[in-house]
Amino acid sequence: MSGIAINRRLTLSAAALLVGLALAGCGKQEAAAPAAASSTPPPPAAARVLVVGTDAAYAPFESQNEKGEVVGFDIDVVKAVAQKAGIEVKFVNTPWEGIFNSLDQGDRDLLVSSITITDERRQTMDFSQPYFEARQLIAVKSDSPVAKFDDIKTLKVGVQNGTTGDEVVGKLLGKSNTAIKRFESTPLALKELEAGGVQAVVADNGVVAHYLANNAGGGFKTVSDAGFPSEQYGIAVKKGNAELLAKIDKGLADIKADGTYAKIYASHFGTESK
Numbered sequence: 533m534s535g536i537a538i539n540r541r542l543t544l545s546a547a548a549l550l551v552g553l554a555l556a557g558c559g560k561q562e563a564a565a566p567a568a569a570s571s572t573p574p575p576p577a578a579a580r581v582l583v584v585g586t587d588a589a590y591a592p593f594e595s596q597n598e599k600g601e602v603v604g605f606d607i608d609v610v611k612a613v614a615q616k617a618g619i620e621v622k623f624v625n626t627p628w629e630g631i632f633n634s635l636d637q638g639d640r641d642l643l644v645s646s647i648t649i650t651d652e653r654r655q656t657m658d659f660s661q662p663y664f665e666a667r668q669l670i671a672v673k674s675d676s677p678v679a680k681f682d683d684i685k686t687l688k689v690g691v692q693n694g695t696t697g698d699e700v701v702g703k704l705l706g707k708s709n710t711a712i713k714r715f716e717s718t719p720l721a722l723k724e725l726e727a728g729g730v731q732a733v734v735a736d737n738g739v740v741a742h743y744l745a746n747n748a749g750g751g752f753k754t755v756s757d758a759g760f761p762s763e764q765y766g767i768a769v770k771k772g773n774a775e776l777l778a779k780i781d782k783g784l785a786d787i788k789a790d791g792t793y794a795k796i797y798a799s800h801f802g803t804e805s806k
Contacts, residue, residue: 582619582776584610585626585640589717592742592800593646596625605800606644609663610767612792613783628694628716632657635770642776643768646736648696657771660780662764663793668697669737670755671725671744678732681757688713690721690730696763697734719743726750736763738801 586594586602594604602623614621626634626645634640635657648666649659672678678687685705691698693714701712715721718735722743725733733740737756744752767784769776787793797803 579620582614582621582641583639584621584623585631585634585643586623586645587628587631587717588623588625589628589719590646590739591719593738594644605664605796606646606765608796608800609784609787609793610642610644612787612796613767613780616783616786617779619779628692632768635768638770641769642780646739646765647768648736648763649766650696653768657768658773658777659766659768660777661784662766663784664738664765666736666738666763666765667756668700668734668760668763669740670757671722671733671735671740671752672731672755673725674751674753676731676753678755680755681734681759684732684734687711687731688729690715690724690733692716692718692721692735695735697736700760701734722747722750722752725752 586606588594588596588602588604590604592604593606594602597603602625607623610621610623621642624640626640626643628645631640631643631645632653635643643657646664646666647653647659649662653659670678670681670684678684681700681704684701688711689701689705690713691701693716695718697718698712698714702709705712713721713724713730715724718733718739721730721733721735722740724730726747737754740754744750744754767780769780784793787796
């Protein structure tokens, strides 16, 4: 190899080395350059939608319309309360038999389903302030001689399983009495009364009155009894959820104070709220 070739190779190698060092220096500076700070703050995390469990087979309090939407007095009350409380809710049709367990397991955040506040239920869940007053009512055929609660002692009686109607009839007839026929819903019990499978049905007055008003051909009448105690409906939350309960109670107080509750009541029952 000639000296000229050697010098040329050395010159090329030196040039390549200088270029490589220059590129390496540029790369290091780019890696070390700080990222530009954003002047726009990140968006706030979206509030979780609270799931409301309701047994939508209890018109006019909760039922499903022809579109499959859950509607009713209870639904309108909770929607208004949620708006006042600044929370977002969605309603999920939940069978009565498992509704309390769904709350306990955390599958539902709150329940509204014509739920009577009782000392027994208070042991496993917390309730809002009452939002509706109800009483038990007896439904019988129009030619029935029943005139008071005690008169149903010898009859086959339909009730919705696990309700306060079930409880009061169980106390009168005996909880395990085979004359008590338990159904998944009050309308099913009333249909059985119409068919002659039972001779009386005991259930909440609002539901019984609504059913009879919409089934005038059933040949029913209702019998009230002064011995039935007044019952209060409440919105249920998981035991110990004081923060949510406080929001619900505040929302309830607000809709009662500004007339919203009275309008909702009148739209479903045709009279002013008590």
